[in-house]
Amino acid sequence: MSEIPIIKVEDYEILDVELEEDVLEKNRRIAEENRRKLDEYRILCIDVMGAIGSGKTSFIERSAEKLKNKYRIAVIAGDVTTTIDAERVSKHSVFSIQVNTGRECHLDANMISKALKELDLENLDLIFIENVGNLICPAEFDLGAHKRVVIVSVTEGEYVIIKHPMIFAEADLIIINKIDLADAMGVNVEKLVEDAKKVNPRAVVVKASMKTGVGLNEALKALRLEG
Ligand code: MG
Ligand code: ZN
Numbered sequence: 001m002s003e004i005p006i007i008k009v010e011d012y013e014i015l016d017v018e019l020e021e022d023v024l025e026k027n028r029r030i031a032e033e034n035r036r037k038l039d040e041y042r043i044l045c046i047d048v049m050g051a052i053g054s055g056k057t058s059f060i061e062r063s064a065e066k067l068k069n070k071y072r073i074a075v076i077a078g079d080v081t082t083t084i085d086a087e088r089v090s091k092h093s094v095f096s097i098q099v100n101t102g103r104e105c106h107l108d109a110n111m112i113s114k115a116l117k118e119l120d121l122e123n124l125d126l127i128f129i130e131n132v133g134n135l136i137c138p139a140e141f142d143l144g145a146h147k148r149v150v151i152v153s154v155t156e157g158e159y160v161i162i163k164h165p166m167i168f169a170e171a172d173l174i175i176i177n178k179i180d181l182a183d184a185m186g187v188n189v190e191k192l193v194e195d196a197k198k199v200n201p202r203a204v205v206v207k208a209s210m211k212t213g214v215g216l217n218e219a220l221k222a223l224r225l226e227g
Contacts (some may be wrong), residue, residue, distance in 0.1 A: 027141050034116060034144025041121040045129065046223060047145035049167060052133030052158075054153045055177040057085045058210035059219070060128045062118035064094040066216065067225060071125040076115045078107040078132045085130055093113035095119070106138040107131050113144075126225070135160070147223055153178040154187040161195040168199040173222045175205065180209045 001108065038045050050056045057077075064073050075096040077085040086098035097118055099111050129145055131138045135152075150171040152160055155178055161168055168174060174196045182189045184217070189207055196205045205220035208215025219225040 013119050021202045024140060027109045030113055031144040033140035034109055035123070036110050036147070037116060038127070038144065041124065043121060043124050043127055044147075044225075045127045045143075045145040046147045046149060047129045047131060047143050048149045048151065049131040049135070049171075050133065051135050051153070051156055052152035054133070054151045054156065055175075055210045056130050056133070056151055057088050058152055059149070059175065059177070059208075059216075060130055061089055061092055062213060063128065063220060063225070064089060064092045066220065067126065068092065068094060071225070072123055073126045073128070074119050074124050075128045075130065076107075076112065076119075077130040078111070079130075080105070080132060091129075099159070101132055104137075105132055105134045106141050107143055108141045109143050135167050137170075139164075139170050139222040147172045149173045149175065149219075149223070150176045151177050154182045154185050154189060154192065154193070157185075158187050158191060161192060161199060165199045168196060171191055171200060171203045172199065173219060174203045175215065175219055176205065176207050177210055179207050179214070180212060184192070 048056045048060060060075055066072060073094045075089045075094055076099060077096055078099045078101060079085055080101055083098045086096040089096040097115050099107060099115055131142060148171050150167055176189060176192050179189050193205050205213045206218045208219060217226055
């Protein structure tokens with residue numbers, strides 16, 4: 001059996017590396033401004049990341065439903081073109097803003113800065129940001145949120161965590177979603193939990209089904225939103 005040739009791309013070979021560093025530096029600065037502003041208004045902000053179909057909107061809907069009598073909540077929903085998620089969330093009488101990113105496959109701090117200007121910050125306690133469905137570049141763009149959640153569904157297969165280490169390494173909470181489908185998918189949930197803990201020993205890992213509500217309380221406790 002012959003060895004598979006591997007081409008390792010080094011930093012200096014990436015064509016727009018200088019541009020990218022500049023973009024990331026600007027992003028960092030605006031993210032800090034966002035966080036300062038949120039702190040000034042005593043608002044907790046949570047960045048929810050994950051692939052398309054992993055359950056980001058369902059998690060936010062369930063959380064909003066559960067917490068809306070306790071906190072004044074708003075949702076900033078990121079998506080390339082649609083307003084489906086913001087509409088879903090607003091059915092729970094939670095104020096929501098859609099950010100359509102166009103060509104961009106992630107939200108950045110500048111988009112969040114614009115969205116914050118549309119919100120009545122005096123009258124909010126909690127903001128959920130639903131990031132664009134993507135497990136790669138949202139990891140690089142701090143939005144100014146206080147906590148980062150990554151949701152992953154068992155339907156994404158058994159290698160999904162080890163193939164996206166960066167985003168999981170940045171998470172405070174990792175939710176393994178759709179565990180009710182694990183048997184049908186032939187996926188070992190415990191193996192996913194193990195991978196998550198290996199990639200990020202600091203994160204809380206919760207097994208959940210946002211369809212049935214299993215794991216929701218545990219997730220909200222990890223975010224210190226429930227006692
Ligand atoms: Mg969604
Ligand atoms: Zn992107």
